[in-house]
Amino acid sequence: MRVRWKLAKFILTVTAVLPVVFVFLVAGALSRADASPSGNALSGEAVRVKIQDLAGRSSEYNGRKVVFSGEAIGDIMYRGQHAWVNVLDSTGAIGVFMPREFAQKIQHLGDYSHKGDTVEVIGVFSISCPLHNGDPDVHAESLTVLESGKTILHPISRERVILSVVLAMAAGYLGYWAWKAKKLA
Amino acid sequence: MIKVTYRLTRSDVLGIFFYTGKVVLWMGGLMLIPAVTALVFGEWPSLFDFLIGSSLSFCVGFIFLLIGRPSQRGLTWMLGFTVAAFSWLVLMFLAAVPYYLSGHWGAFVDALFDVMSGFTTTGVVLVQDLDHIPNSINMWRHILTYLGGQGMVVLALTVLSKGLPGAFKLYVGEAKDERLMPSVGQTARAIWFISVVWLIVGTVALWLSGLAIGLKPVRAFLHGLWIFMGAWSTGGFAPQSQNIMYYHSFLLEAVTVPIMIAGSFNFGLHFAIWTGKRSEIYRNLETRVFFVTLSLFTLVGFLSTVTAGVYSDALSLARRIVYQFISAQTTTGFSNIFPQQFVYHWPTVVLLAMTLAMLFGGSASSTAGGFKGVRVGVVAKAIRMEVRKLMAPESAVIVEKVHMGQDSPLEDRNVKVAALIILLYIVIFTIGTVAGVAYGYPLPMAIFEAGSVTGNVGLSSGLTSPLMPWPLKILYILMMWMARLEFMSVFVFFAILWRFGRR
Numbered sequence: 001m002r003v004r005w006k007l008a009k010f011i012l013t014v015t016a017v018l019p020v021v022f023v024f025l026v027a028g029a030l031s032r033a034d035a036s037p038s039g040n041a042l043s044g045e046a047v048r049v050k051i052q053d054l055a056g057r058s059s060e061y062n063g064r065k066v067v068f069s070g071e072a073i074g075d076i077m078y079r080g081q082h083a084w085v086n087v088l089d090s091t092g093a094i095g096v097f098m099p100r101e102f103a104q105k106i107q108h109l110g111d112y113s114h115k116g117d118t119v120e121v122i123g124v125f126s127i128s129c130p131l132h133n134g135d136p137d138v139h140a141e142s143l144t145v146l147e148s149g150k151t152i153l154h155p156i157s158r159e160r161v162i163l164s165v166v167l168a169m170a171a172g173y174l175g176y177w178a179w180k181a182k183k184l185a
Numbered sequence: 186m187i188k189v190t191y192r193l194t195r196s197d198v199l200g201i202f203f204y205t206g207k208v209v210l211w212m213g214g215l216m217l218i219p220a221v222t223a224l225v226f227g228e229w230p231s232l233f234d235f236l237i238g239s240s241l242s243f244c245v246g247f248i249f250l251l252i253g254r255p256s257q258r259g260l261t262w263m264l265g266f267t268v269a270a271f272s273w274l275v276l277m278f279l280a281a282v283p284y285y286l287s288g289h290w291g292a293f294v295d296a297l298f299d300v301m302s303g304f305t306t307t308g309v310v311l312v313q314d315l316d317h318i319p320n321s322i323n324m325w326r327h328i329l330t331y332l333g334g335q336g337m338v339v340l341a342l343t344v345l346s347k348g349l350p351g352a353f354k355l356y357v358g359e360a361k362d363e364r365l366m367p368s369v370g371q372t373a374r375a376i377w378f379i380s381v382v383w384l385i386v387g388t389v390a391l392w393l394s395g396l397a398i399g400l401k402p403v404r405a406f407l408h409g410l411w412i413f414m415g416a417w418s419t420g421g422f423a424p425q426s427q428n429i430m431y432y433h434s435f436l437l438e439a440v441t442v443p444i445m446i447a448g449s450f451n452f453g454l455h456f457a458i459w460t461g462k463r464s465e466i467y468r469n470l471e472t473r474v475f476f477v478t479l480s481l482f483t484l485v486g487f488l489s490t491v492t493a494g495v496y497s498d499a500l501s502l503a504r505r506i507v508y509q510f511i512s513a514q515t516t517t518g519f520s521n522i523f524p525q526q527f528v529y530h531w532p533t534v535v536l537l538a539m540t541l542a543m544l545f546g547g548s549a550s551s552t553a554g555g556f557k558g559v560r561v562g563v564v565a566k567a568i569r570m571e572v573r574k575l576m577a578p579e580s581a582v583i584v585e586k587v588h589m590g591q592d593s594p595l596e597d598r599n600v601k602v603a604a605l606i607i608l609l610y611i612v613i614f615t616i617g618t619v620a621g622v623a624y625g626y627p628l629p630m631a632i633f634e635a636g637s638v639t640g641n642v643g644l645s646s647g648l649t650s651p652l653m654p655w656p657l658k659i660l661y662i663l664m665m666w667m668a669r670l671e672f673m674s675v676f677v678f679f680a681i682l683w684r685f686g687r688r
Contacts, residue, residue: 055523056647058530073316074425077399077433084399084433086425088316092523093426095433112228112319127530134501135433136523152317160233160286167240171213174247183203183250 046122052091058127058136066138069120069146073110076103087121096121097132098140108149118147193263193684200256200264201271206249208272208338212279213242218328219283223321231319234286242279263677270670270678272338277301277662280329289318291651294658301662303329304337305669306552308421308518308643309634311651311658315426320407323424327414331384333669334418334448334552335376379455380417387413387444391437398434412437416444419553421518421643429519438508438521449475449515449547453590468588471548471558475514478561482542483510486535493532506535509644514542516554518643528630528646536629536646540636543644544614554641554668556610560603563587567600609672613664614639624654638664 046067054061054068070089077084083103085096088110098121110116123140131139178184216239223232256264280303281296290296295311302309303326312318312326366372388410395405408424415422425431429438447455454472457465466472486506496502505522512519527536546555570585577583585595614635621631626648634648638661649661667675 055525056529058523058526074431075400075404079399086427086431088426093316093431095427095430097433110316112317127526128496128501128505130497130501132433133435133498133504134496135430135521136526137433154228154230156229156233160230160237164233164236164240167237167244171240171243171247174244174251178247178250181251183206183254 049125050091051087051089051094054094054125054127054138055092055136061125062127064125065122065141066125067120067122068138069118071110071149072106072108072116072119075109076106078103085119087119088116095135095137096123096140096143097129097137098123098143102140102143105143105145107145110149113152113154115149115152117145117149120144120146193681194258196254196257197261197264199253200258200260201253201267202249203253203255204260204264204268205272205275206246206253208268209242209246209249209275209279211337212276213239213246215328215332216242216280216283216325219321219325222324223319226320228319228321231283231287231321234283235321235325237286238279238282241282245275245279263681266674266677267681269338270666270674273304273666273670276337277304280304280325283322283325284312287318287322289313289315289322292655294655295651298658298662299326300329301665302643303420303422304333305641305665306330306334306418306420306516306554306643307638307641307665307669308415309637309645309649309661310422311649313651315424323407323411326422327411327420327424330418330420330422331380331414334420335380336373375456376452379452379459383417383444383447384413387417387440390440394434394437394440395432398432398437412441413444416441416517416519417448417552419445419448419515419517419547419551419641421512421520423519429521430523435504438504441519442508442511445511445515445517445519448517449551449553451548451550451589453550454548457590465590469590470562470588474545474558474562474565475547478545478558479510479514479542482514482538482545483507485538486510489532489534489538495531510539510542513539513642513644514545514547514555516543516546516640516642518637518645520644524645524647527633527644528627533629536633539644540633543636543640543642544610546640546642555639556607559587559589560607563595563599563603564607566595567604570595606671610639610668613667617660617664620657620660621648624657635664639668641665641669 046065047061049061049066049068051068051070054066068087068089070087070093072085073088073093074086078100081100083098083100085098085103085106086093087096106117106119108114108117120143121138121140122142123138125138127136128134129137129139175184216235220232220235220239223229223235258264260268277297277300280300281290281293284290284296284299285293289312290299291311291313298309298311301307308330366375388406391409391412392406393409395409396402400408411422411424412429414420421428423429423431429441432438451469451471454465454469483506486509487502490496490502490506496505508519508521511517522530527539544555545561546557547553549557549559566585566587570583573583574581586592587595587599617635617638618628618631621634622628626634630646630648633644633646636642637644
């Protein structure tokens with residue numbers, strides 16, 4: 001009896017939920033036209049893009065050979081005979097999957113202390129790469145270092161040093177008065 | 186009709202300054218952590234920026250202490266709520282100083298935005314050139330979000346004021362009401378204990394994952410620590426501009442999932458499990474609501490993207506959709522796709538389902554935002570009770586039970602409060618959406634962003650950027666602040682200001 005009652009409850013719950021799922025499904029199907037990427041690997045010349053274009057107009061570039069340049073940033077993450085390098089231009093950053101030997105050309109990676117090498121990548125863009133479980137990425141066919149990176153110097157501002165000392169002294173003075181007034185207990 | 190009025194005494198005002206001063210001192214001390222980080226990594230300009238910020242915080246804190254004194258009436262509800270809201274505002278201004286001095290934020294309001302985003306564990310950012318910021322600034326960003334998740338004010342006061350009478354009111358003022366131990370001090374220590382144990386375990390797991398995916402040991406450690414802080418606090422901050430997508434790693438994403446989910450759970454639930462009551466995880470109303478709603482939303486996302494043919498294989502579908510929905514509903518905001526994909530690549534229905542997931546959010550008394558599972562559960566049970574009443578004989582007494590640590594009957598008062606807070610969330614969500622559309626953004630983008638800010642989530646459709654209009658930045662700051670403190674503290678604070686202004 002108890003099992004039958006539980007089964008009935010389950011069926012009723014599912015029946016209640018189904019219309020909601022159905023509505024979402026219909027809406028999903030209706031929005032298909034807008035959402036579906038082209039998905040076709042188009043051959044031909046590489047088209048020059050900014051990284052923002054790949055993110056914002058993905059259906060236009062999905063599966064196409066693209067060329068872009070930018071700064072190699074962060075880390076080279078080696079995975080077997082390949083590596084991941086993230087490339088940043090003035091509009092955004094994207095992961096580039098490349099053979100190990102391409103990655104070895106990169107000497108400087110961008111971070112606080114360094115401007116990374118400026119590289120030009122030619123490769124195939126996928127908004128949802130099947131090889132990498134749907135990662136939006138570019139598979140590099142060639143990589144050229146256009147400009148070597150360098151160390152970035154960050155000079156210390158004398159005014160800020162003085163300001164920090166003055167404020168520290170003021171804090172010490174006020175702290176002393178707060179302590180004397182027994183406000184720190 | 187009885188007219189109830191409250192009078193703000195001079196002692197109350199001095200009390201607000203006194204308690205806020207203590208919290209500000211705590212902030213000054215905390216800024217020494219990134220200062221040490223700057224010292225270790227030789228980031229000299231940043232070191233002085235943090236010394237300026239820290240010294241300024243100490244100056245303000247001491248001045249507040251010298252002006253103020255403990256309230257004669259003790260910490261009343263009004264005072265507790267006001268101190269919580271006021272402290273968050275003062276801390277926002279002080280914590281933004283090193284941000285602004287670093288030169289990575291285009292305007293001071295952008296720095297304020299990012300601090301509030303961190304405190305409230307939201308995660309939307311206006312920082313520029315994140316990939317080139319110093320380690321010390323990254324450390325500060327993640328410390329802010331980690332501490333914001335635990336509750337800045339009550340933790341500060343329980344450390345600085347032993348046995349502070351009435352501290353529970355501050356605790357509630359920061360939108361937490363789970364009393365794990367008899368006193369707030371003990372409760373705060375229990376919260377710290379839970380968080381630090383998770384911090385150690387989570388950081389080690391992420392560090393090892395970082396090493397496995399090719400990061401160098403020091404980078405792997407720092408990234409592991411920061412990603413943990415972003416995940417546990419459900420803040421969603423990450424050290425690189427591509428967020429989680431930067432790592433291109435299923436392993437690292439998988440490690441963040443249990444941390445995000447654990448972070449969105451009630452500290453009371455953590456404590457129950459810690460003390461051996463493991464069945465709580467199945468019986469607790471909030472975990473049930475969380476898993477049921479998450480499953481439903483994810484199913485909708487799954488089916489809609491399959492129908493739309495967005496992903497060509499099941500693994501891609503699972504890795505992107507499941508991860509994004511978990512990130513949304515835990516209100517974390519980690520992302521393994523481009524922000525623009527939500528609007529231009531995924532079906533609109535998924536965007537709407539994800540907005541609902543962000544609004545529903547995690548658990549009460551956790552680091553998560555949103556309506557919270559308990560409120561959704563209470564309202565759902567109330568609806569069920571009403572339906573059952575209509576179907577039952579008139580003489581029948583229908584009772585619904587709510588299980589949060591223990592069974593208790595569902596009362597009208599609980600339903601009223603839950604519904605009221607949900608209504609307020611919906612109101613600010615609507616205001617945020619209308620404002621986004623009014624500034625010319627597409628409706629789906631405005632809806633998604635408003636949902637993310639209201640739920641303190643941090644996923645972005647690309648709307649939030651340094652180029653967005655400044656009134657919208659200020660509106661989002663207010664929305665994050667109100668949503669995180671669950672409105673009441675902020676309302677009391679504004680009521681106090683209003684009354685003060687009319688004197």
